[in-house]
Amino acid sequence: MFIDTHCHLNDEYSGGVRGVIARAHKKNVGAIVTATAEPDDVPQILKIAHGHKNVFCTVGFHPDCAGINPAEFLTDDILTDDVVVGVGEIGLDYHERSDNRDAQIKLFTEQLEIAQQYDLPVVIHTRNAEADTQTILTNKNHGVLHCFTSSWDLAKVLLDRGFYFSASGILTFKNAGDMRDVFMKLPMDRIVVETDAPFCAPVPFRGQTCESFMVKKTAQVLADIRGISVAEIEPILYENTLRLFPKIHITDKK
Numbered sequence: 218m219f220i221d222t223h224c225h226l227n228d229e230y231s232g233g234v235r236g237v238i239a240r241a242h243k244k245n246v247g248a249i250v251t252a253t254a255e256p257d258d259v260p261q262i263l264k265i266a267h268g269h270k271n272v273f274c275t276v277g278f279h280p281d282c283a284g285i286n287p288a289e290f291l292t293d294d295i296l297t298d299d300v301v302v303g304v305g306e307i308g309l310d311y312h313e314r315s316d317n318r319d320a321q322i323k324l325f326t327e328q329l330e331i332a333q334q335y336d337l338p339v340v341i342h343t344r345n346a347e348a349d350t351q352t353i354l355t356n357k358n359h360g361v362l363h364c365f366t367s368s369w370d371l372a373k374v375l376l377d378r379g380f381y382f383s384a385s386g387i388l389t390f391k392n393a394g395d396m397r398d399v400f401m402k403l404p405m406d407r408i409v410v411e412t413d414a415p416f417c418a419p420v421p422f423r424g425q426t427c428e429s430f431m432v433k434k435t436a437q438v439l440a441d442i443r444g445i446s447v448a449e450i451e452p453i454l455y456e457n458t459l460r461l462f463p464k465i466h467i468t469d470k471k
Contacts (some may be wrong), residue, residue: 223411305340386419
């Protein structure tokens with residue numbers, strides 16, 4: 218079984234969430250972790266995760282939400298919910314704007330503290346913010362660099378701090394040679410895969426709405442990079458995901 222470790226199921230898909238899950242199951246993608254990005258996502262995502270077997274979620278707020286108080290929305294009853302397996306996506310993004318750097322860092326660090334308090338893994342978004350990400354992320358937290366496209370220099374530091382790294386459909390892009398080099402160097406026991414659906418559809422699905430079933434294509438490219446078969450990489454990715462998100466409990470495993 219493959220697991221899509223990061224997507225956004227509260228977006229619009231053909232056939233709705235049930236359609237996404239059905240198409241995923243046909244491709245042996247038997248479990249999904251769906252993430253929040255802003256406060257309004259939280260009740261939607263919780264409803265989806267509670268309503269579907271083998272769908273789990275992470276709750277947290279993207280740097281676009283800089284300025285909010287995360288504790289107002291990440292309450293004890295949510296963070297201790299059985300379907301909530303992590304805090305995310307959280308982090309820093311200086312690609313669109315960096316004039317609010319201090320506010321982004323404040324939101325990021327507050328959510329890291331919340332995750333530490335509840336012993337939950339964090340799901341990190343970082344874009345054009347390597348130096349601050351490296352400074353802020355210590356071994357006090359554990360988790361994954363979602364949709365990782367940053368440098369090997371950052372990866373080396375965060376490997377030593379116990380973090381995992383998630384490959385998205387970007388790994389399959391023609392111009393992603395540097396990224397493929399990083400995923401060639403990473404230890405196999407620190408890699409997971411995701412879609413980040415509805416974004417970043419892998420080749421040959423470029424231009425389409427990304428869905429969880431497509432994670433198998435990213436896994437195939439990752440297997441090719443590592444010189445092993447997709448059948449060999451499947452159990453490795455599965456076990457990695459369960460170590461990363463120990464609250465995941467799969468039922469009716471294929």
